[in-house]
Amino acid sequence: MSGTVRNQRTLKQTVVLEGIGLHQGLPAKATIHPAPVNTGIVFVREDLGGKTVRAHVENVSSSKSVLSTVLAENNAEIQTVEHLLSAATGLYLDNMIVSLSGPEMPILDGSALNFIQAFRKAGIVEQTSPARLLAITRPVSFVHGNKEIHAEPSSQFEVHYEIDFFGKLVQDFSFRLTKHRFQQEIAPSKTFCFASDVEKMQAAGMAKGGSFQNALVYGDQGLLNPEAQTFENEFVRHKILDFLGDMRLAGAPIIGKFTVKRGGHAFHTKFLSHLLSENLLEEIDHVPVYQDSSMELALHWA
Template identity: 40%
Template sequence: MLQQTLMHAINYTGIGLHSGKDVEMKLLPAKIDAGISFHIHTKKDVSVIKADPFAVTTTELATSLGNEKVHVSTVEHLLAALFALGIDNAECHVYGKEIPIMDGSALPITNLIKKAGIRSQYALRKVAKITRPFLFEANGKTINARPYDGFYVDYTIDFPHKAIGVQRLALEITPETFDEVASARTFGFMKEVEYLHSKNLALGGSLANAIVIGDEGIVNPEGLRFADEFVRHKILDFIGDMAMFGMPLQGAFEVRCSGHQHNNAFLREMYTHKDQYLRFEELIPEQRKADIPYLGLGTAMA
């Protein structure tokens, strides 16, 4: 399978979850083997941070990347869309230190990527394949990874609130199936939202970009998009956090009650012991032409 990038640039602006202010994002095509990089623009200069599990600085409310100079927040939904749609190389230019939260899901950016188009490049895709079972668990959270030719997730959540409870969903993630989780929104509890706002945190969070759960149930007047929207969003977050590896990761993942922090700790442990659990290889297509066009979205070659 060939590497892929965007056919055209994408510009979008929206509210930042943390600041509550308008922030701007630009996605640009990138060269072969460039990977996914974040270009963080400040008044002084531009800092570049590559997707890397050790570049994650915080996992509160969302996943953030950074270095000694700058950071960028709420990257997981964007990374999930790029990963699931098969984008290997892209430049993510950030103006405002965070990615727009949009509607709290990955659906808006997914639609923008499809509209912009995807083009194949003259180089084979490089992947990291899990070669042996690897169990990572801590504080009641578990990720059990095993070899698999693709990206398969079996996710279980267990919340004591009656509006959520125990939910489980198993799904192989492909460009076609990604729609089943892309539109699932982030969620939080009313008491948590009120506390965060009192501390001038999550100032951009609202019913327009999150499911809010009160004592009696869902506060949003429109209700849920799916009966199991909560576990679907957890899968979305998991895809985005695994995309932090820096190249497509292949395996089957049985996940229970995990979150951003546990996901990143798993990735770091996996990377640290990569010689034991991973094999890096190029995906050789049976017929190279079969990869062009991709999803009917574009045929241009880099």
């Protein structure tokens, strides 16, 4: 098969993003540095003497990764990594070092848009080694209760996502990763929660940094803060944002066609572990050129 090699990419310069953590509510400053080839995405806890945590599914803290994805390695934890990882996927950034002032990424406006804007402003450089890319090798279904993910081989990243909360909030959306579509259709979608859960979550020490500015809040009568909403079906678009970020924990971008029903962080990362343990991913270094490949488009993206 003819193809083209995509080289690894990193930032041209360091960017700083500051705010508060969604769940712990603590001030959070992320200083995101360019990194050499084959670094991948590595978090550094500045407040713990520089302990490192690699963005890989083997470091997912499964007991804690319910409302956000939590990584733990070297006795250090990093919470709410998924929006940064989604932005990295959306811009085909392979290598970066994310220095953090505390235990959680800043939530910013609850979407991936601030990351995208900061990365584009900093600039992106192509490096000297080919990018790693992981492809789904054969059809697979992963089902637990009413949660489902079905995957099959594809030359690009495609996902159809369906959500159904209480039969009331029912949305679906299909997305194919290309440079324009991520920024326009997925990146601006904010995280969300249910008003009925807020008190429970805060009593359990979660969502302490949540607000009407950084999360869509759904109440009995519908959305409580429509002024924060970008898309009518923003909830399912945010699920796709999260899914892209969680899948980046394979250690490299994945291509395949996915159908996800009622997923969440824990289910996404369990599925990814399943793909790895069952050898359902293979590394490819040539991006097919015979169609409108998302990775091919990325070659012209800065």
